[in-house]
Each structure stands twice: as structure tokens, then as C-alpha cells.
Amino acid sequence: MFYRETGQFKSSYKADQAIFPITQDRWFILFIFIIAFLVIPLTASEYLLQAVMIPLLIFSLAAIGLNLLVGYAGQLSLGTGGFMAVGAYMTYKLTTAFPEVNIIVIFILAGLISASVGFLFGIPSLRIKGFYLAVATLASQFFLVWMFNKVSWFYNHNSSGTITAPPRELFGVTVTGPTATAETRYIVALAIVCVFALIAKNLVRGRLGRSWMAVRDMDIAAEIIGIRPFQTKLIAFSISSFYCGVAGALMVFLWLGSAETEAFSINESFYVLFMIIIGGLGSILGSFLGAAFIVCVPILLTNAPQLFGLSMPIDLQKHIEIMLFGFLIVFFLIVEPHGLARLWQIAKEKLRLWPFPY
Amino acid sequence: MNEIVAPSNKETNANESSGLHKDASFETLLEVEKISLSFGGVHALDEVTFDIRKGEIRAIIGPNGAGKSSMLNVINGFYQPQQGFIKYKGNERKKMSPQIAASQGIARTFQNIALFRGMSTLDNIMTGRNLKMRRGIFWQMIHWGPARNEEIHHREIAEHVIDFLEIEPIRKTPVGRLPYGLQKRVELGRALAAQPDLLLLDEPMAGMNVEEKEDMCRFIIDVNEEFGTTIALIEHDMGVVMDLSDRVVVLNYGKKIADGTPDFVRADQGVVDAYLGVSEK
Ligand SMILES: Nc1ncnc2c1ncn2[C@@H]1O[C@H](COP(=O)(O)OP(=O)(O)OP(=O)(O)O)[C@@H](O)[C@H]1O
Ligand SMILES: [Mg+2]
Numbered sequence: 001m002f003y004r005e006t007g008q009f010k011s012s013y014k015a016d017q018a019i020f021p022i023t024q025d026r027w028f029i030l031f032i033f034i035i036a037f038l039v040i041p042l043t044a045s046e047y048l049l050q051a052v053m054i055p056l057l058i059f060s061l062a063a064i065g066l067n068l069l070v071g072y073a074g075q076l077s078l079g080t081g082g083f084m085a086v087g088a089y090m091t092y093k094l095t096t097a098f099p100e101v102n103i104i105v106i107f108i109l110a111g112l113i114s115a116s117v118g119f120l121f122g123i124p125s126l127r128i129k130g131f132y133l134a135v136a137t138l139a140s141q142f143f144l145v146w147m148f149n150k151v152s153w154f155y156n157h158n159s160s161g162t163i164t165a166p167p168r169e170l171f172g173v174t175v176t177g178p179t180a181t182a183e184t185r186y187i188v189a190l191a192i193v194c195v196f197a198l199i200a201k202n203l204v205r206g207r208l209g210r211s212w213m214a215v216r217d218m219d220i221a222a223e224i225i226g227i228r229p230f231q232t233k234l235i236a237f238s239i240s241s242f243y244c245g246v247a248g249a250l251m252v253f254l255w256l257g258s259a260e261t262e263a264f265s266i267n268e269s270f271y272v273l274f275m276i277i278i279g280g281l282g283s284i285l286g287s288f289l290g291a292a293f294i295v296c297v298p299i300l301l302t303n304a305p306q307l308f309g310l311s312m313p314i315d316l317q318k319h320i321e322i323m324l325f326g327f328l329i330v331f332f333l334i335v336e337p338h339g340l341a342r343l344w345q346i347a348k349e350k351l352r353l354w355p356f357p358y
Numbered sequence: 359m360n361e362i363v364a365p366s367n368k369e370t371n372a373n374e375s376s377g378l379h380k381d382a383s384f385e386t387l388l389e390v391e392k393i394s395l396s397f398g399g400v401h402a403l404d405e406v407t408f409d410i411r412k413g414e415i416r417a418i419i420g421p422n423g424a425g426k427s428s429m430l431n432v433i434n435g436f437y438q439p440q441q442g443f444i445k446y447k448g449n450e451r452k453k454m455s456p457q458i459a460a461s462q463g464i465a466r467t468f469q470n471i472a473l474f475r476g477m478s479t480l481d482n483i484m485t486g487r488n489l490k491m492r493r494g495i496f497w498q499m500i501h502w503g504p505a506r507n508e509e510i511h512h513r514e515i516a517e518h519v520i521d522f523l524e525i526e527p528i529r530k531t532p533v534g535r536l537p538y539g540l541q542k543r544v545e546l547g548r549a550l551a552a553q554p555d556l557l558l559l560d561e562p563m564a565g566m567n568v569e570e571k572e573d574m575c576r577f578i579i580d581v582n583e584e585f586g587t588t589i590a591l592i593e594h595d596m597g598v599v600m601d602l603s604d605r606v607v608v609l610n611y612g613k614k615i616a617d618g619t620p621d622f623v624r625a626d627q628g629v630v631d632a633y634l635g636v637s638e639k
Contacts, residue, residue, distance in 0.1 A: 235495070
């Protein structure tokens with residue numbers, strides 16, 4: 001069976017607008033789903049889930065959120081960590097105040113609060129663009145983290161200053177807290193990320209997505225076809241912050257178990273930005289690829305030397321990691337702004353011609 | 359640009375009531391009343407008055423810097439005139455935003471192409487349908503049922519435009535990668551997708567080769583005849599203006615210096631002088 005779209009005529013626009021118009025792609029995605037939902041939870045070790053799969057999912061969600069804002073709507077933001085913090089701290093406040101409310105509902109409420117904070121911090125985008133906007137979002141990052149640090153109300157006045165995920169159940173299974181197994185936390189994160197990735201994909205292929213890209217590419221031309229750039233940007237800020245907020249909540253509740261404001265520092269913002277640059281600006285698939293790359297590379301760097309019986313000092317690993325990321329970011333920004341997602345697409349196009357490249 | 363000067367050997371009757379049909383049966387779509395616009399000391403427009411009738415092709419010509427583009431920018435609310443007003447579909451307006459102009463059926467193309475370069479031809483044209491789409495964010499999120507039907511309905515209209523402009527093969531190509539002539543065509547497509555009542559075209563044929571120009575002329579005529587779209591057209595190529603337009607308004611240094619049928623305008627001494635003045639430079 002060749003990978004081909006030849007002969008697969010789309011007889012309706014409905015079919016052409018499907019997310020995966022090519023039959024082989026649909027089989028491939030089904031394959032991925034089987035692996036993700038069945039094979040991994042049944043076979044993967046606790047280490048693989050905790051160190052790779054769960055963070056990969058959570059960062060994918062944050063990367064999708066940032067990509068909606070930066071890649072689609074063209075508004076550079078360095079506030080990701082701050083918005084993730086809003087989601088995490090609001091989840092903590094809400095679930096400790098209302099322990100009986102379903103934790104998924106809490107995640108969504110926290111996401112909505114994060115969205116309104118994003119809305120507020122998006123207001124400067126009315127006047128400022130590009131680099132200056134990035135600086136303004138940087139201010140929001142520092143302000144939010146400072147606030148969660150200073151105001152003890154946010155962590156229920158406890159002496160350690162950390163927020164800890166209390167045990168919460170979903171369908172009678174404990175999904176958060178110290179007793180929740182890695183498998184359950186993985187499955188919950190996977191389900192949430194799948195739903196939100198689908199929603200993001202739907203948004204970007206519809207009217208809103210086209211408005212975002214129009215504002216990104218040329219806001220003056222967007223205005224003359226009736227798009228309101230400011231409103232469009234604010235929606236992007238809100239939805240993006242919603243995604244980042246939920247990702248922050250999942251980070252504490254499904255992955256780390258407890259966290260301080262340190263976990264949401266400016267580094268986090270940069271990491272997520274690196275993910276979308278390497279994965280591909282303006283691509284949902286790229287958000288996953290970028291997150292996978294940034295999560296996996298350090299682990300490979302840690303483990304690879306041992307496989308060859310070598311030992312590499314930790315700080316050298318860190319340096320290699322930073323140099324590698326730095327190099328790749330420069331590479332992708334200059335050579336291939338559409339990142340790994342574009343490389344994947346090119347590979348598919350090659351495959352389409354294979355085995356007769358002419 | 360010299361062919362424009364040729365006052366033509368055709369006998370034009372200067373007494374022919376300025377060449378304008380003073381026929382009451384014409385319905386006026388847009389009236390421009392004593393519009394003045396200046397940028398600092400530069401008077402881009404100076405008390406310009408003219409009208410556009412429903413269903414006609416109205417050319418706006420004049421030397422470089424005459425204020426033609428500024429005039430279109432005022433009409434679609436992009437610039438706010440310091441004086442004067444505009445009456446569109448019988449309603450007088452002083453202030454207007456581009457968004458409101460768009461929602462009232464005014465679409466346009468730009469002198470320097472203003473496409474969304476990162477988006478495909480199809481997506482660019484689909485943005486022209488944006489204002490007509492009604493489903494809110496919730497429906498778009500699930501992209502199901504009514505939301506998908508709406509998307510398909512508008513996709514069909516966009517595909518009609520694509521067929522009409524004969525750009526099927528580049529449907530999925532990012533417009534940034536297209537040659538200049540095709541980009542101009544896609545930009546026209548985006549404006550057409552909005553199914554406008556008034557279409558403003560700012561030098562749609564600038565920088566095209568002869569063949570591309572002929573195609574573009576054909577499209578403009580077809581749009582006007584098949585859909586009855588009223589068109590205001592800025593163009594330097596006098597041959598094109600003569601062929602396409604019903605009436606011509608001539609601007610020079612922000613002032614209107616002539617207004618009438620193509621033949622009348624071409625014979626006008628003031629127009630000839632204005633263009634000579636430029637070509638001598
Ligand atoms: N945004 C602006 N700011 C300052 N001056 C402007 C602006 N837009 C136009 N002008 C000035 O107004 C005058 C008329 O410009 P306009 O672009 O309308 O001319 P045009 O007739 O379209 O010329 P061309 O044939 O070169 O396109 C020019 O002197 C121009 O410099
Ligand atoms: Mg101009």
C-alpha cells in the first residue's frame with residue numbers, strides 16, 4: 001500500500017475540510033491512538049510515564065496555547081509561565097475550597113480565570129507590537145509569579161509556601177494526589193490534551209483561525225475585510241491563556257504533585273516558546289513535536305552516554321543541551337520557520353512520490 | 359504613460375454637456391461631497407466632489423500623487439477627511455471605520471498587494487467571507503453540525519470565486535509564494551468573495567504583462583456585467599480606462615479637474631496639460 005492521495009478524489013468540500021483528508025493518515029492516527037491509549041499505559045514503566053509521557057502531554061497543551069497566540073495570531077508572548085501559574089494556583093484554591101466539585105470542572109474554571117487574566121494582559125496589544133509587546137508580557141510573567149509568592153492567601157497561608165495536589169477522584173478512581181498511579185494520571189492528561197487539541201484544531205481551521213492569521217499577516221488588510229484586530233487579538237490572548245492555565249493546573253495536579261512559584265519561572269515561558277519555534281509556528285502538530293523534542297532531548301543526553309559506558313558530568317550535559325537548543329532555534333528561525341512540522345510534511349510529500357520521484 | 363495624452367483625432371464635441379448623461383433614471387450609489395484631506399501641509403484631496411452610479415465602472419485617473427489612492431481610502435473609511443461628507447446608499451456619513459464600510463458592502467484591493475502572505479489562496483479568499491459567517495466561538499470549537507454546514511456553504515462560494523478567476527491549481531498554495539500577477543488576482547478574489555455592492559480597485563493591473571492585463575480586464579468586465587457590481591477603478595493605462603469605464607473622474611494635485619465619459623475627458627485641455635506636466639518631468 002503506497003502513501004498516496006492520487007485516486008482519493010474528494011467529492012465534497014466536507015471531505016476536503018477533514019483534519020486528515022488522506023486515508024493513510026487516518027490509519028496512522030488510529031495507530032497513534034491505540035499506542036497512546038492502550039499500549040503505553042499497559043506496558044510503559046512508571047519512569048517512562050512520569051519522566052517522559054506526562055510532561056510531554058502537559059507541555060504539548062501549553063505549547064498549543066502559546067502557538068495559538070504566537071504562531072497563529074502573531075502576538076509574541078513571554079508570559080506563559082505566569083498564566084500556567086494562574087491555572088495551577090486557581091485550581092488549588094478552588095479545589096481546596098470546594099473539595100466536592102469534580103476536578104475536571106475545577107481545571108476548566110481555573111482555565112477560565114487564567115483566560116480573563118490573559119485578556120487583561122492582552123490589552124496593551126492594542127497599542128504595542130512585536131518586541132515591545134513581548135516586554136509587556138514579560139512584565140506580566142514577573143508580576144504574576146511575584147504575586148503568587150507574596151500573597152499567602154493563594155497557597156492557603158501554609159508555612160512552606162507550596163501548593164500540593166490533594167487526592168481527588170474521578171469515576172471512583174483517585175486521579176490526583178500522592179496515591180494516584182502514574183497510569184491514571186497519564187490517561188487523564190491524555191484525554192484532556194486530546195480534547196483540547198481537537199478544539200484548537202477546529203478553531204484554527206475555522207473563521208476565528210483565519211481572522212488570527214489575517215491579523216498576524218497584515219492587520220491593515222484584515223481591517224478592510226471587516227476584521228477587528230484588537231478584538232481578535234484579545235480573543236487570542238484569552239484562549240491562549242486558557243490553554244496555558246489548564247496546562248499549569250495539570251502540571252501540578254497530574255505531574256509534579258506539588259509546586260512552588262519556582263516551577264512557573266521565566267524559564268518555563270522560554271521553554272514553551274522554544275517548543276513552538278522548533279516544532280513549528282502555526283501548527284498544532286508542531287506543538288506536539290516541539291514539546292516531545294524539548295522533553296526528550298535532555299533525557300537522551302542523560303541516558304545516551306551511559307549506554308555507551310561513558311559518563312558525562314551533569315553540568316556538561318546541561319551545557320550541551322542549551323547549546324543544542326540555541327543552535328536549533330537559530331536554525332529553525334532562519335531556515336525553516338515552520339519547524340519540525342514542516343519537515344514532517346516534506347517527508348510526507350517525498351513519501352507520496354516514492355518510489356518514483358519523477 | 360504617453361498614450362494618455364493623445365487628445366485623439368476623434369471629433370469630440372465639447373459642447374456635449376460635458377459628456378455626462380444627465381439622465382435622472384441613473385441611481386446614485388455613492389456621492390462624494392467636497393471632501394478635503396490633508397497630511398500636515400500636503401493637501402491630498404481638496405474639495406473633491408463626484409458621484410458613482412449603481413452598476414457603472416467609474417475610473418479615477420490622474421498623475422502620480424494626485425490623490426487617487428487617498429480618495430479610495432476615504433471612501434472605505436481608512437482615512438477620515440477633514441471636510442466634506444460621503445453619502446452611501448442614501449445615508450450621509452462623516453466618520454466611518456473600514457469595518458463598517460466592509461459590513462455595508464464596500465470591498466477593495468490595494469495598490470501594493472495586501473494579502474495574508476502566510477495563508478493559502480483558499481484561506482485568503484475565505485477571509486472575504488468572514489463577515490457573512492455567523493456561528494460563534496462555541497460552534498467553531500466543535501466544528502460540527504451547523505458550524506460545519508456554514509463552513510461548507512461559504513467554502514462553496516469561495517470555490518465559485520476560485521473557478522471564476524481560474525486559479526484552481528493554486529488553491530492550497532501559500533500566497534507569499536505566488537508570482538505577482540497571480541497575487542493581484544487572489545486579492546481581487548478576496549474582495550469578490552465578500553460579494554460587495556461597491557468594489558474599489560487600486561491599480562489592479564499595475565506591473566502586469568499584456569496577457570495578465572487582458573485577463574484582469576475580462577474579470578473586471580465580467581464582475582460588472584454578471585453580478586452587477588459597481589466598480590471604482592484607479593488605473594494608469596489609458597487604453598484600459600477607455601475600454602472599461604463608463605465615466606472617468608480626473609484628479610490633479612488633489613483637485614478634480616475633469617469628470618465625464620472617457621472620450622470627453624481625453625479631449626479636455628486641462629487633463630492633457632496635467633499629464634504633459636508630469637511626463638515632462
Ligand atoms: N498616509 C499618508 N501620510 C502622509 N502623506 C500621504 C499619506 N497618504 C498619501 N499621502 C500624500 O498624499 C498625496 C496623494 O497620495 P495618493 O497616494 O493618494 O496619490 P495617488 O494618486 O494614489 O498616486 P499614485 O499614482 O502614485 O498611486 C501624496 O502627496 C502623498 O504623499
Ligand atoms: Mg495610488
